[in-house]
Amino acid sequence: MAVFEPEAELATLDTEEFGGEVVGRSPWALAGRRLVRNKLAIAAVIVFVLIVAVSFAAPLYASHIAHTNPFESNLSGTFQQNGKTVQVIQQGAGKLGLGETPVGPTWHAKYLLGADNQGRDVSARVLYGGRASLEIGIGSAVLASLLAVVFGLIAGFFGGWTDAFLSRLMDLIWAFPVYLLAISLATVLLTAPNGLRIGFVHLSASSLWVPLTIIGVIYVPYVFRPIRGQVLSLREREFVEAAIAQGASNARLIFSEILPNVASTVVVLLPLMIATTILTESALSYLSIGVQPPNASWGTVIQDGQGLLYTRPWVAIAPGIMIVLTVLALNVLGDGLRDALDPRSKLRMKG
Amino acid sequence: MSSQNGGPLLEAEHVFKYFPIKRGILIQREVAQVHAVDDVSLEVRRGETLGLVGESGCGKSTLGRCFVRLFPLTDGRIVFDGQDISKLSRRGMRPLRRELQIVFQDPYASLNPRKRVGSIVGAPLAIHGIGDRRERKRQVQELLEKVGLSPEHYNRFPHEFSGGQRQRIGVARALALRPKLVIADEPVSALDVSIQAQVINLLADLQEDFELTYVFIAHDLGVVRHVSDRIAVMYLGKIVELSPAEELYERPIMPYTEALLSAVPIPDPRESAGRERIVLEGDVPSPINPPSGCRFHPRCRYATEICSQLEPPLVDYGNGHLAACHHPLNVDKETLARATVDDRRTPAEADEAAKPTEPAQRAR
Numbered sequence: 031m032a033v034f035e036p037e038a039e040l041a042t043l044d045t046e047e048f049g050g051e052v053v054g055r056s057p058w059a060l061a062g063r064r065l066v067r068n069k070l071a072i073a074a075v076i077v078f079v080l081i082v083a084v085s086f087a088a089p090l091y092a093s094h095i096a097h098t099n100p101f102e103s104n105l106s107g108t109f110q111q112n113g114k115t116v117q118v119i120q121q122g123a124g125k126l127g128l129g130e131t132p133v134g135p136t137w138h139a140k141y142l143l144g145a146d147n148q149g150r151d152v153s154a155r156v157l158y159g160g161r162a163s164l165e166i167g168i169g170s171a172v173l174a175s176l177l178a179v180v181f182g183l184i185a186g187f188f189g190g191w192t193d194a195f196l197s198r199l200m201d202l203i204w205a206f207p208v209y210l211l212a213i214s215l216a217t218v219l220l221t222a223p224n225g226l227r228i229g230f231v232h233l234s235a236s237s238l239w240v241p242l243t244i245i246g247v248i249y250v251p252y253v254f255r256p257i258r259g260q261v262l263s264l265r266e267r268e269f270v271e272a273a274i275a276q277g278a279s280n281a282r283l284i285f286s287e288i289l290p291n292v293a294s295t296v297v298v299l300l301p302l303m304i305a306t307t308i309l310t311e312s313a314l315s316y317l318s319i320g321v322q323p324p325n326a327s328w329g330t331v332i333q334d335g336q337g338l339l340y341t342r343p344w345v346a347i348a349p350g351i352m353i354v355l356t357v358l359a360l361n362v363l364g365d366g367l368r369d370a371l372d373p374r375s376k377l378r379m380k381g
Numbered sequence: 382m383s384s385q386n387g388g389p390l391l392e393a394e395h396v397f398k399y400f401p402i403k404r405g406i407l408i409q410r411e412v413a414q415v416h417a418v419d420d421v422s423l424e425v426r427r428g429e430t431l432g433l434v435g436e437s438g439c440g441k442s443t444l445g446r447c448f449v450r451l452f453p454l455t456d457g458r459i460v461f462d463g464q465d466i467s468k469l470s471r472r473g474m475r476p477l478r479r480e481l482q483i484v485f486q487d488p489y490a491s492l493n494p495r496k497r498v499g500s501i502v503g504a505p506l507a508i509h510g511i512g513d514r515r516e517r518k519r520q521v522q523e524l525l526e527k528v529g530l531s532p533e534h535y536n537r538f539p540h541e542f543s544g545g546q547r548q549r550i551g552v553a554r555a556l557a558l559r560p561k562l563v564i565a566d567e568p569v570s571a572l573d574v575s576i577q578a579q580v581i582n583l584l585a586d587l588q589e590d591f592e593l594t595y596v597f598i599a600h601d602l603g604v605v606r607h608v609s610d611r612i613a614v615m616y617l618g619k620i621v622e623l624s625p626a627e628e629l630y631e632r633p634i635m636p637y638t639e640a641l642l643s644a645v646p647i648p649d650p651r652e653s654a655g656r657e658r659i660v661l662e663g664d665v666p667s668p669i670n671p672p673s674g675c676r677f678h679p680r681c682r683y684a685t686e687i688c689s690q691l692e693p694p695l696v697d698y699g700n701g702h703l704a705a706c707h708h709p710l711n712v713d714k715e716t717l718a719r720a721t722v723d724d725r726r727t728p729a730e731a732d733e734a735a736k737p738t739e740p741a742q743r744a745r
Binding site: 057269290293297 | 476479483487490492495505538540541
């Protein structure tokens with residue numbers, strides 16, 4: 031961990047001597063510098079960016095490297111390995127020769143991690159699954175944060191009945207166990223025969239927007255709480271009073287005085303929220319109520335691998351490793367951001 | 382100093398500010414009230430500096446905030462420059478904000494840490510739609526120079542400045558609109574002594590340049606003596622003494638003022654050792670349930686029975702020296718006979734009978 035260096039904070043008020051316009055270092059720039067010094071956080075950023083890049087390159091991998099369509103079953107297919115023709119689904123690979131077993135990891139371009147019981151390339155499916163998981167995870171975390179910031183600003187700033195109403199609404203969502211609420215919402219939305227119609231928006235049951243919205247809405251209270259609390263305390267700060275004394279409008283108070291001070295909280299919470307939403311998405315998809323087949327997500331691939339756990343464990347292990355890496359990287363990044371944006375909290379922990 | 386328009390610049394008439402204390406989870410009911418400002422009347426004359434002193438929690442900051450309408454009054458009237466501002470809405474207050482500004486106590490809390498100095502000082506100009514971007518920048522840089530900062534500081538952030546420099550930024554912000562009246566709410570109490578002098582001198586210089594009127598709130602009588610023309614002493618939400626500055630220091634009438642003055646450090650150790658120091662016993666009583674009669678009586682060494690029964694009215698002892706006390710100090714029999722109850726600044730129910738007739742006998 032980087033050590034907190036107070037010297038770095040000290041104003042260099044004598045820079046005027048060098049002439050020219052002096053531009054102060056913003057709190058964001060200072061935080062950025064502290065973050066860059068935090069090697070662990072930077073490693074986490076690199077890992078996360080790599081995972082995102084690889085996942086979003088899934089179509090390229092499928093068409094140019096693995097030469098397969100990971101959404102089509104390939105039960106009777108064959109492929110060439112070391113000059114031999116190998117069947118994708120083999121008869122009884124176990125000692126007793128019973129049942130059918132998909133091909134195991136070849137550690138070559140084709141069927142790198144083997145096939146699942148539909149004969150589909152697991153490595154390609156993990157990458158496609160990563161794309162879906164990340165899209166849903168990031169999308170729902172952003173959605174939750176946006177809604178939470180809007181509600182939090184309104185509730186914290188106006189207080190009174192507005193605050194009471196919004197806070198009770200959030201409590202209502204919070205009162206449900208996350209997965210139970212998600213499961214019930216998903217069952218309703220996914221069983222609608224022609225998908226969901228809200229005005230002009232038409233969602234088919236297989237659309238990624240369904241799990242994205244469900245997860246996004248469920249996690250609003252988790253971001254709303256800290257933001258509302260912060261707005262409540264910011265509202266009483268003297269610089270807000272000063273702005274009132276100057277005749278500032280409510281909009282100006284909210285957007286110009288309070289919002290910039292809340293932004294850092296959102297920045298810290300966002301990666302932690304993404305980690306949580308990715309986990310939730312995987313869990314829902316594992317239970318068949320998130321991403322719908324033939325689409326893949328890390329959760330669905332784990333579900334596919336469940337039945338092959340003894341014979342072909344890599345089918346379940348590969349997406350598992352991806353989830354662990356992603357969530358770990360995001361949590362480390364979130365911690366690093368918190369340390370960078372609020373160095374005092376770190377001193378407090380050490381002291 | 383000057384009185385172009387006649388009349389005081391700001392007049393407070395029977396100002397009350399009670400803060401409700403609420404209990405309850407869903408339905409909040411009021412269980413008590415904090416009597417922060419309790420029937421205060423005073424006027425601020427054009428061009429003067431009115432010092433407002435008292436212990437912490439006596440309501441002086443609340444009164445200052447009432448003057449700039451940071452919250453609505455519970456009762457009473459505040460007339461600024463001939464206009465009653467006590468009933469104005471926030472929108473209605475807006476044009477008056479240009480003439481009525483406040484400098485806050487804590488230079489760390491009063492500047493938004495996420496905004497650049499230029500946009501902090503320029504905010505009042507932007508809010509009131511003065512000039513375009515370039516014009517505002519020019520004005521802000523001029524202001525920064527006026528308060529002793531460099532125009533190059535325009536793009537810096539508050540965290541890059543020291544406490545004294547930050548307070549200068551706060552002063553620049555208050556002066557951006559060229560106000561007539563500035564409420565300085567303990568502007569130096571958060572600063573080092575050496576910096577205090579700088580900021581006070583700055584405020585004095587600016588008073589001349591901008592023809593400002595100040596209400597200078599402080600708990601430090603030494604600082605107030607240096608800057609004020611007149612001084613009002615507050616205790617538990619009430620004005621207990623109001624006097625020209627030198628007169629107050631030489632001839633305090635209210636025992637509370639006497640006690641406050643005896644606590645001001647004297648730089649000469651021999652003189653300091655020689656004088657009597659009055660240590661007030663007990664804490665300030667709760668403003669939720671203030672004592673009956675004279676609010677100072679539980680801690681007053683001259684208190685007699687009448688003090689706990691009858692609230693003393695503000696009595697005018699001549700030379701603009703007013704005090705509310707049944708046992709006035711430093712007053713001879715003749716002055717006492719000439720003294721009159723000041724109707725404008727006293728609660729309506731106070732009557733002539735409450736006027737003191739006996740000068741205080743030295744206790745102990």
